[in-house]
Amino acid sequence: MARITAGVTTSHVPAIGATIDHGRTAEPYWAPMFAGYDFSKRWMAEHTPDVVILVYNDHASAFSLDIVPTFAIGCAESFPPADEGWGPRPVPVVQGHPELAAHVAQSVIQQDFDLTFVYKMDVDHGLTVPLSLLFGQRDAWPCRVIPLAVNVVLYPPPSGRRCYALGKAIRRAVESFDEDLDVQIWGTGGMSHQLQGTRAGLINSAWDAAFIDRLIADPEGLSQVPHIEYVREAGSEGIELVMWLIMRGALADRVKTTHRFYHVAASNTAVGHLILENA
Amino acid sequence: MSLEKPYADVPGTTIFDADQARRGYHLNQFCMSLMKAENRARFKADERAYLDEWPMSEEQKQAMLARDYGRLIQLGGNIYFLAKVFSTDGQTYIQAVSTMTGMSVDEYRNMMMAGGRPIAGNRYVGEKK
Numbered sequence: 001m002a003r004i005t006a007g008v009t010t011s012h013v014p015a016i017g018a019t020i021d022h023g024r025t026a027e028p029y030w031a032p033m034f035a036g037y038d039f040s041k042r043w044m045a046e047h048t049p050d051v052v053i054l055v056y057n058d059h060a061s062a063f064s065l066d067i068v069p070t071f072a073i074g075c076a077e078s079f080p081p082a083d084e085g086w087g088p089r090p091v092p093v094v095q096g097h098p099e100l101a102a103h104v105a106q107s108v109i110q111q112d113f114d115l116t117f118v119y120k121m122d123v124d125h126g127l128t129v130p131l132s133l134l135f136g137q138r139d140a141w142p143c144r145v146i147p148l149a150v151n152v153v154l155y156p157p158p159s160g161r162r163c164y165a166l167g168k169a170i171r172r173a174v175e176s177f178d179e180d181l182d183v184q185i186w187g188t189g190g191m192s193h194q195l196q197g198t199r200a201g202l203i204n205s206a207w208d209a210a211f212i213d214r215l216i217a218d219p220e221g222l223s224q225v226p227h228i229e230y231v232r233e234a235g236s237e238g239i240e241l242v243m244w245l246i247m248r249g250a251l252a253d254r255v256k257t258t259h260r261f262y263h264v265a266a267s268n269t270a271v272g273h274l275i276l277e278n279a
Numbered sequence: 280m281s282l283e284k285p286y287a288d289v290p291g292t293t294i295f296d297a298d299q300a301r302r303g304y305h306l307n308q309f310c311m312s313l314m315k316a317e318n319r320a321r322f323k324a325d326e327r328a329y330l331d332e333w334p335m336s337e338e339q340k341q342a343m344l345a346r347d348y349g350r351l352i353q354l355g356g357n358i359y360f361l362a363k364v365f366s367t368d369g370q371t372y373i374q375a376v377s378t379m380t381g382m383s384v385d386e387y388r389n390m391m392m393a394g395g396r397p398i399a400g401n402r403y404v405g406e407k408k
Contacts, residue, residue, distance in 0.1 A: 014372065015371060059362070060359040064311045065300060065303075083315070083316070085367050086367075196292070196376070196379060197291040198379060199401055200396070201377075202395060202398065202401060203391075203394060203398075206398075231294065232289050236289075236294060265395055267391070
């Protein structure tokens with residue numbers, strides 16, 4: 001039987017990817033942020049899963065304004081890195097797990113979550129930066145990855161409540177897959193940031209800390225927080241944090257915190273990073 | 280009934296909702312076209328001619344030529360689409376985003392390194408700092 005063994009959350013700022021790709025992680029501006037991932041890389045080397053279900057948002061790369069799916073699951077054999085305007089990142093092609101992806105899609109659709117099937121998709125920094133942060137620079141990623149893209153660009157994104165419930169449905173789906181697989185679920189994006197208007201640069205560290213506390217100990221309550229609170233308190237792009245609730249929903253009700261890290265700022269964004277394991 | 284917008288009183292912020300997406304459809308699709316290297320080359324060679332291939336408003340075209348990102352956001356642009364333009368220009372998010380704030384790039388970067396823009400006074404339009 002497949003099982004979800006751990007959850008990871010991390011921000012996915014594009015400048016982090018560029019810094020890794022250009023070998024500048026030791027620069028004084030960046031070193032403190034990357035230090036927060038040293039433990040995680042060691043832990044991940046010892047706990048490399050067979051598959052990561054990677055919850056992220058597409059940043060107008062695979063999905064233009066022609067089609068904007070609320071939830072989309074990547075069922076392809078592989079997913080090449082996207083050209084976001086400066087050429088594709090020099091990172092490995094992501095290898096999918098089409099059998100598990102198809103099973104998860106079928107299972108959660110039958111649990112009333114209407115995912116969009118995607119059989120051809122380039123993946124942008126939202127997906128590849130977390131892989132670089134946790135696995136470092138590689139010739140090939142050490143596991144399969146199922147992209148789960150969530151619309152958080154065109155308002156409104158799915159509610160926190162919906163995301164949390166989707167996580168629970170994903171857990172049931174994974175546990176009903178026959179093959180013996182170690183599966184992790186990653187939720188990415190956030191934390192507080194705003195990339196537009198005269199309020200750009202907003203950071204709300206107190207709100208971020210409370211969000212993490214509740215994500216760990218009171219996810220049910222946290223899932224009730226309405227969109228407007230994310231926008232007002234964590235910035236127009238901070239609303240990405242609803243994706244962390246999908247990760248949390250897929251874990252057990254009680255979890256242990258294996259790693260917790262927070263740093264301001266990477267580019268325009270507060271970086272938050274967690275490794276959670278079922279208690 | 281029009282869209283409910285509980286975010287209308289958040290200062291200095293334009294939420295990219297369905298009204299904005301409709302207003303900015305062609306503007307944002309133009310931005311997407313710059314994900315191809317050959318289109319970037321054509322745009323750089325003659326920006327006005329390339330923009331004229333898209334049914335954008337004249338106001339959107341002028342704002343694009345001026346790289347007035349604050350105005351482009353108001354006219355229906357979204358930052359993740361506009362990123363294709365400033366990436367084509369060789370600019371980072373910090374450089375492009377800072378131009379919307381009335382601060383210099385250095386002032387903005389320093390603010391971010393010092394903890395970012397504080398939330399106090401920035402929750403509601405007209406809120407006292």
